[in-house]
Structure formats: C-alpha cells, structure tokens
Amino acid sequence: MGMKLSTRINGHVTSGQIVEVEAYRGDKDEASHSFRGKTKRSEVMFREGGYCYVYLIYGMYHCVNIVTEKEDLGCAVLIRALEPLDGIETMRKRRKLTQSKVHYLTNGPGKLCQALGIDKKLSGEDFLNSSRISLSSYKKIKKSQILSGPRIGITKSTHFNWRFYLKDNPWVSK
C-alpha cells in the first residue's frame, strides 16, 4: 500500500499509487486460484515472492497480482485500484475515456490493467528484474489510514476481511 506500480509498454510509461488491494492465500482460502493446486494459469502464484501473476477474468479483463511469501505457498496480493501518477493521457486513451470521465481510469482491477497496458503476456515477470513492470517506494502510509473489509466479487471464503484500502481515497473502487 502506498507503493508505485509502473509499466513501460512499447515506450509508454504509465504508473499509479496502490490504494486498494486484496490478499489471497493457497491454503484455507477457497476463493483463491491456488486453493486447488497448480494449474497452467495459476503456476506463477506458487513461485517465490516477487513475481507478477496476471490472469484473464470473465474472458474480458485482466487482473494483476504480486506474488508473496515462499515458493509453493500460493499466496498473492491482487491490485484493485490505483491513484494515477505518470502517463495519464496514455491511460485515458487506452481506457477510451473522455476528459470528464478520467475519474474512472484506475478504480478497479480490470480498469487499472487496461490503463497500464497489463495483459497475460506480463504474467511471470519478475518485479525486481523486469523492464516492463515494476514497483517502487512512493508514500509512507500510516497504519491508521488503512481500512479493511470483506473481499469484493467472491462467493467463497467471504469471512476473511482481506480487502485493504486507503481511508477517504477517491480512487478506491467502492
């Protein structure tokens, strides 16, 4: 939370501050892609922390995750919303939004992937050694500014309060 997520795709640099995330883990979490073991799609989730897991959701949109923890544990953090920073005009064109609707640039997991040009080709990239996608320090966030609640859009394991978001940040999805 508070870190900057950046991409460089075909020379276009875009980035945003992470303001909303959800945690997924390999055991005890029925909502996780890693819960039933490795598949061709979820293989990246079982690597050691630092890799980028991107998947296609509902056949239409992409979602980006940061793999965490040790190898074989299947834990990752889904990026759900960003506060736009660099390359806003590039993001607006990718999202096909008019100036009056830039508010909707990156306030959702599918939206931010479209804005930053993230798709399945970036799944498996190493955040620490990639020329196309990276993370960097941006803002120090106080714990008191981070709120939590149930994860959005899932029907299993809804009792875990593993959605985290910045208090009063206008870019949060809901």
Place this chain on the structure above:
DNA sequence: ATTGAGATTGACT
C-alpha cells in the same frame, strides 16, 4: 466433448 461458475465491467431499464 459439454457445461456451469467465476478475484469484472459497461451498457442499459
């Protein structure tokens, strides 16, 4: 081989 559900979004009533 077929079917139904899913970590979403935008268009429409």
Place this chain on the structure above:
DNA sequence: GTCAATCTCAATA
C-alpha cells in the same frame, strides 16, 4: 436494478 461480453478450470459424460 439487470444483463451480456467470452476465457479458464473443474465436474460430468
């Protein structure tokens, strides 16, 4: 508020 867009996976045959 409803619904369709259409890829991946697991369950069924």
